[in-house]
Amino acid sequence: MRKFNRRAILSAITAALPTLLIDKARATTTTASLGFYVCTSAELKVGLSAIFSGQTADGTRIALSLFRTKTGLYAVDAVCTHQGCVVKGTGSLLVCPCHQSAFSAQTGAVMQGPGGGPKSSIKPLVKYKVTEKAGKVYVKGK
Numbered sequence: 658m659r660k661f662n663r664r665a666i667l668s669a670i671t672a673a674l675p676t677l678l679i680d681k682a683r684a685t686t687t688t689a690s691l692g693f694y695v696c697t698s699a700e701l702k703v704g705l706s707a708i709f710s711g712q713t714a715d716g717t718r719i720a721l722s723l724f725r726t727k728t729g730l731y732a733v734d735a736v737c738t739h740q741g742c743v744v745k746g747t748g749s750l751l752v753c754p755c756h757q758s759a760f761s762a763q764t765g766a767v768m769q770g771p772g773g774g775p776k777s778s779i780k781p782l783v784k785y786k787v788t789e790k791a792g793k794v795y796v797k798g799k
């Protein structure tokens with residue numbers, strides 16, 4: 658599981674964004690091979706991204722985006738690599754409310770830097786391994 662720095666954690670916790678909380682029962686459902694349980698498959702609609710935040714069983718605070726296409730399901734970190742705000746999901750694009758950086762919800766690639774700046778000015782969002790099994794979605798860090 659990826660380690661988060663203090664700034665990223667505080668931003669993720671304090672961001673007043675419409676996120677879905679990973680409740681305690683979900684976060685503690687962890688398997689070594691699949692990672693931690695985030696949501697049911699039915700909660701994720703094709704073409705839309707959803708931001709989830711919560712705490713994993715090992716106490717790690719997380720914020721991540723899940724994005725479903727017709728062909729797959731993708732998970733990326735939802736903490737902006739610029740200064741740690743939590744991005745908002747708008748479909749295939751994740752936009753940071755702080756300085757308007759934009760990222761691909763499928764790959765985490767930078768689509769626009771802070772303030773409309775160059776893509777090369779910040780790092781992409783970290784991708785996570787995502788697995789659907791028996792109607793449930795699990796995410797595992799790299």
Ligand code: FES
Pocket residue numbers: 737738739740741742753754755756757758770771772
């Ligand atoms: S914190 Fe996201 S663009 Fe600045």
